[in-house]
Amino acid sequence: MPDTRVSLVRGTAAAALTLVLALAGCGAGGDTEASPKGSAPAGSGKDAVELPPLHADFDYQIGGAYPPPAGVRVVSRDRAASPAPGLYNVCYVNAFQAQPQERGQWPADLLLRDARGKVVVDEDWDEALLDIRTPAKRKRVAERVGRWIDDCADKGFDAVEPDNYDSYTRSHRLLTAGDATAFITLLSARAHARHLAIGQKNTVELAGVRARTGLDFAVAEECGEYDECGEYAKAFHDRVLVVEYTDSGLRKARSGYGDRLSIVRRDVLVSTPDSADYVRRTR
Numbered sequence: 001m002p003d004t005r006v007s008l009v010r011g012t013a014a015a016a017l018t019l020v021l022a023l024a025g026c027g028a029g030g031d032t033e034a035s036p037k038g039s040a041p042a043g044s045g046k047d048a049v050e051l052p053p054l055h056a057d058f059d060y061q062i063g064g065a066y067p068p069p070a071g072v073r074v075v076s077r078d079r080a081a082s083p084a085p086g087l088y089n090v091c092y093v094n095a096f097q098a099q100p101q102e103r104g105q106w107p108a109d110l111l112l113r114d115a116r117g118k119v120v121v122d123e124d125w126d127e128a129l130l131d132i133r134t135p136a137k138r139k140r141v142a143e144r145v146g147r148w149i150d151d152c153a154d155k156g157f158d159a160v161e162p163d164n165y166d167s168y169t170r171s172h173r174l175l176t177a178g179d180a181t182a183f184i185t186l187l188s189a190r191a192h193a194r195h196l197a198i199g200q201k202n203t204v205e206l207a208g209v210r211a212r213t214g215l216d217f218a219v220a221e222e223c224g225e226y227d228e229c230g231e232y233a234k235a236f237h238d239r240v241l242v243v244e245y246t247d248s249g250l251r252k253a254r255s256g257y258g259d260r261l262s263i264v265r266r267d268v269l270v271s272t273p274d275s276a277d278y279v280r281r282t283r
Contacts, residue, residue: 049159050088050195051216051217052090052199054239054262055260056088057074057262057264058072058241058263059072059074059264060076060264063269063271064078064272065078065272068087069280072084074087074090074241075089076091077090083156083158088159090199090219093145094163094164096129096163096165096180097122097164106130107140110137112128114172114174122167122170132179138179138186141183145162146186152194153196158196159197161199162184162199166202166203181212184200184214188213197216197217199216199217199218199219200213200215200217200218201221202220204231207231207236210235215236217240217241218239218240220232220240220242220243221243221245222243222244222245222249224249224250224252225245225246225252230256232261233257238261240262241261243265244263244264245265245266245268246265250283254283267279
């Protein structure tokens with residue numbers, strides 16, 4: 001099952017953010033207004049993509065696909081699933097970490113290792129971090145993830161959601177924000193070449209550099225709960241898909257941004273309606 005990511009780094013201080021931007025090799029910069037649904041972002045032509053509609057009813061189905069509720073216009077599903085007919089579909093890809101059942105499919109030298117040669121693991125999800133420290137390794141990892149992006153495009157998805165952009169924060173300082181932004185830029189190019197929009201997953205501390213990395217929209221988990229929705233809304237001009245896992249988070253997100261962002265409350269397992277754990281609410 002694909003993992004549901006709840007950001008582990010919250011409330012980054014201004015000094016830390018300055019360091020992040022320096023590591024990313026980017027200064028503060030302006031961003032152009034995102035294009036409306038059905039038109040292309042800057043650099044249109046062969047790389048033209050369709051962006052998710054603003055303030056649309058949204059369902060987050062990465063734990064299993066099911067018929068979307070009435071009124072839903074945007075759905076996110078795992079790359080193993082098929083898109084929902086007639087809707088705007090986002091394809092979930094675990095891009096920065098290897099899920100437990102897939103770890104053995106990665107070349108050993110593309111798994112991040114510490115000074116003792118031990119694989120660095122995100123212990124919350126038992127996922128090995130991928131080694132994106134050098135341009136050569138980033139290119140190799142991006143080629144493998146790129147094949148998944150190609151598959152999303154071939155299936156008919158409209159966008160891709162690469163998860164674990166923030167894995168550098170769990171790397172024991174082996175990875176940097178610069179590594180992460182360099183890698184996501186490669187994925188952005190691959191997605192745009194296949195006419196897919198690409199979303200920033202969480203990682204609010206890098207929202208300010210989105211124009212330089214080619215990211216088109218955001219998928220933000222618990223931004224209401226952690227008072228981060230405003231930062232995503234500013235960086236992505238309200239083109240933000242919000243997933244809350246608590247009633248309090250849903251209330252906070254709706255009270256501040258209910259008339260601007262696409263907001264849904266799901267259960268943390270992102271389960272299907274036949275499960276006792278299933279929760280989906282928009283109010």
